[in-house]
Amino acid sequence: MNQDIHIPALARVEGEGALTIRVKDGEINEILLNIYEPPRFFEGFLHGRYFQDVPDITARICGICPVAYQMSSVQALEAAMQVTISPELRQLRQLLYCAEYIESHALHIYLLQAPDLVKQESAISLAAEAPDLVKKALRLKKAGNELLKIIGGRSVHPVNACVGGFYRWPDEAAIHALVPELEWARQASIDTVTWAATLDYPDFEQDYEFVALNRVEEYAIYDGDILSSKGKRISPVDFEKNYIETHVERSNALHSHTLKNSTYFVGPLARFNLNYKKLRNMAREAASSIRLKPPLRNPYKGLLARAVELVHVCDLAIELANAYHPQGPSHVEFTVQPGEGWGVSEAPRGLLYHRYVVDEQGLVRFARITPPTAQNFAQMEADLWALAPSVVTQPQEEASLAFEHLLRSYDPCISCATHFLKLNIERV
Amino acid sequence: MSKPTLAVYKFSSCDGCQLSILNLEDELLDLVGVVEVAYFLEARRQTLPGPYDIALVEGSVTTPHEAERIQEIRKQAKILVAIGACATSGGIQALRNFTRVEDLAMAVYEHPEYLQTLPKSTPIAENVKVDYELWGCPVNKYQLVEVIQAFIQKRRPNLPTHSICLDCKRRGIVCVIVAHGLACLGPGTRTGCGVLCPANGRGCYGCFGPAPNEDMKTVLAALAPVERYPGEVRGLLTNISNYAPAFRQAAELLPTRSNQTPGGQK
Numbered sequence A: 001m002n003q004d005i006h007i008p009a010l011a012r013v014e015g016e017g018a019l020t021i022r023v024k025d026g027e028i029n030e031i032l033l034n035i036y037e038p039p040r041f042f043e044g045f046l047h048g049r050y051f052q053d054v055p056d057i058t059a060r061i062c063g064i065c066p067v068a069y070q071m072s073s074v075q076a077l078e079a080a081m082q083v084t085i086s087p088e089l090r091q092l093r094q095l096l097y098c099a100e101y102i103e104s105h106a107l108h109i110y111l112l113q114a115p116d117l118v119k120q121e122s123a124i125s126l127a128a129e130a131p132d133l134v135k136k137a138l139r140l141k142k143a144g145n146e147l148l149k150i151i152g153g154r155s156v157h158p159v160n161a162c163v164g165g166f167y168r169w170p171d172e173a174a175i176h177a178l179v180p181e182l183e184w185a186r187q188a189s190i191d192t193v194t195w196a197a198t199l200d201y202p203d204f205e206q207d208y209e210f211v212a213l214n215r216v217e218e219y220a221i222y223d224g225d226i227l228s229s230k231g232k233r234i235s236p237v238d239f240e241k242n243y244i245e246t247h248v249e250r251s252n253a254l255h256s257h258t259l260k261n262s263t264y265f266v267g268p269l270a271r272f273n274l275n276y277k278k279l280r281n282m283a284r285e286a287a288s289s290i291r292l293k294p295p296l297r298n299p300y301k302g303l304l305a306r307a308v309e310l311v312h313v314c315d316l317a318i319e320l321a322n323a324y325h326p327q328g329p330s331h332v333e334f335t336v337q338p339g340e341g342w343g344v345s346e347a348p349r350g351l352l353y354h355r356y357v358v359d360e361q362g363l364v365r366f367a368r369i370t371p372p373t374a375q376n377f378a379q380m381e382a383d384l385w386a387l388a389p390s391v392v393t394q395p396q397e398e399a400s401l402a403f404e405h406l407l408r409s410y411d412p413c414i415s416c417a418t419h420f421l422k423l424n425i426e427r428v
Numbered sequence B: 001m002s003k004p005t006l007a008v009y010k011f012s013s014c015d016g017c018q019l020s021i022l023n024l025e026d027e028l029l030d031l032v033g034v035v036e037v038a039y040f041l042e043a044r045r046q047t048l049p050g051p052y053d054i055a056l057v058e059g060s061v062t063t064p065h066e067a068e069r070i071q072e073i074r075k076q077a078k079i080l081v082a083i084g085a086c087a088t089s090g091g092i093q094a095l096r097n098f099t100r101v102e103d104l105a106m107a108v109y110e111h112p113e114y115l116q117t118l119p120k121s122t123p124i125a126e127n128v129k130v131d132y133e134l135w136g137c138p139v140n141k142y143q144l145v146e147v148i149q150a151f152i153q154k155r156r157p158n159l160p161t162h163s164i165c166l167d168c169k170r171r172g173i174v175c176v177i178v179a180h181g182l183a184c185l186g187p188g189t190r191t192g193c194g195v196l197c198p199a200n201g202r203g204c205y206g207c208f209g210p211a212p213n214e215d216m217k218t219v220l221a222a223l224a225p226v227e228r229y230p231g232e233v234r235g236l237l238t239n240i241s242n243y244a245p246a247f248r249q250a251a252e253l254l255p256t257r258s259n260q261t262p263g264g265q266k
Helices: A042-046 A051-059 A066-080 A087-117 A123-129 A131-152 A172-177 A179-197 A236-242 A268-278 A281-289 A299-322 A372-391 A396-409 B016-022 B028-034 B064-076 B084-089 B092-098 B101-108 B141-152 B164-171 B176-180 B216-226 B232-237 B245-252
Strands: A003-010 A018-024 A027-034 A211-214 A225-228 A243-247 A254-258 A339-347 A350-358 A364-370 A421-427 B005-010 B036-040 B052-058 B077-083 B132-134
Touching: A018 A372, A018 A396, A027 A372, A042 A051, A042 A364, A042 B092, A042 B101, A051 A066, A051 A350, A051 A364, A066 A087, A066 A339, A066 A350, A087 A123, A087 A131, A087 A179, A087 A299, A087 A396, A087 B016, A123 A131, A123 B028, A131 A172, A131 A179, A131 A299, A131 B028, A172 A179, A172 A299, A179 A281, A179 A299, A211 A268, A211 A339, A211 A350, A225 A236, A236 A243, A236 A339, A236 A350, A254 A372, A268 A281, A268 A299, A268 A350, A281 A299, A299 A396, A350 A372, A372 A396, B005 B016, B005 B064, B016 B052, B016 B084, B016 B141, B028 B141, B052 B064, B052 B084, B052 B141, B064 B077, B077 B084, B077 B141, B084 B092, B084 B132, B132 B141, B176 B216, B216 B232, B216 B245, B232 B245
Parallel strands: A018 A421, B005 B036, B005 B052, B052 B077, B077 B132
Antiparallel strands: A003 A421, A018 A027, A211 A225, A243 A254, A339 A350, A350 A364
């Protein structure tokens, strides 16, 4: 039978792309993840900009994780101009990052991926069946967004972070007043872990190379060295020498590989596997309560890792919020000087790398940004190949859902990597 | 009476304005009670066939495919609302309009020949008739609610257009230009954000676009003495809403420097 199957949209992801699966005589001939999200030329736009414009511009790469872009870029620019910030400013940046994790993880767990696991097409249809669950999800998400608002002015593209620190110390009383809601959010996150463990995940495991930031003393989010599950530890300065981006036809995103041309996996699963021991006690206890420990090699169970991370970031946010007593200047004064700098942080979706060259006037002469989803694309394609034989024999709707769920479990941010994910199964 | 249908579309953008709908945490479940969310890929898999009563369009037109797609969306929509800086002004992506897109492609991509992109990033209204424009990067989510509410109540939405400067005066926020000598685009920028930047001790960078009827020449004259580095004010104008006519024309009055143009870094 000759049959072209055309399914026009993968929903509940950020950005647009297409998936084509060509089947001939029952064998899979070709799998193409086609990213046709329009190319956006951020690195080129940054050329010639004053360094202080950079965190405002790079935030616009992604409406879901603008803080990640701001944090990687301010660190890279501070490194370029040899600026050191105070521990208090670092803690406030960590608190801002916690807020983005709460908002982004709650969105992905409940609104983007969970509908696949509970056989719903969306959180909107789920709300008709389980209104209390969806209300809880929205309240959790809101807790993160409220914290973003207090620190950054607004949740999407906050305005307060700058090279050197923050334009202004956020209101101390407002941060302390949010602690009870963060305590509620921490309990809701523990409940999320328990609930997520009751869901039925597809049975699919692969032998991945995980890559994430690592720090000796804490679960790395804001900064760290780059660690691979194959044992290799490198400084951010050496990232481009070890992880290579290539431009493939069919895609407006760049795809990354290791030096040995193999795929690798960044994101919550990588962080959980590499840094499990550094999770805060309450998050580790939540993981133990559902018998979750590394190695976790099922991409669908990235949701469980995200839920455990939610407990971690809520707990950390409470500590940082309670300890917040601003004093002194909210940003360090420094003299503009030419230089090159590297900045890496863990966006909710994984490792985010920035490198800039700044001239003596503080103008950007070179910019390089490697977003997490670009690093995961090659791995996503490899997973599709592994999954496809068991799926293409299924009826069209089931097959489509299975592929879509796999891709959604990665929480791809296609807007970041360069919308409309389209699945074509062509049976020749 | 059946519920009005809502469709949400993405063009070249960061997803932030669509996310603003999902960020209506307190209102979202009420909203889906009064409108039928017929097409909203970021939120749901199920799609209902058009035509739709309200189409919200995020993003600018930057590819040949998008230029065709917006025509189809217009045909399917009773009212079409452009949401956010990209859809109303061309957004940050319109920085390409002042340079050669080939140079930008060379700077980012190894094989620019694989790309399909237009030389300009254009607002939706440059492509099709738009009924309402909601400015902002991101859009103010309560303005989104206002447009939907107004449609249901069969009235025109109330969308203020005065400048940020006026909001600062009303709220008693000390002027950052006068008191701190900071370059602030507030006198020329449309209201809507809630005075975020001056309230955070920095100058407005114009992400809600130009306020209609403000004299940009007066704004430029007020800002010239407070520039901290050459080209600072031009940088504010050539930022998020750079292709909005009032900002574009004001930027043209200021000198350009060859070392401040976007483009080839390879």
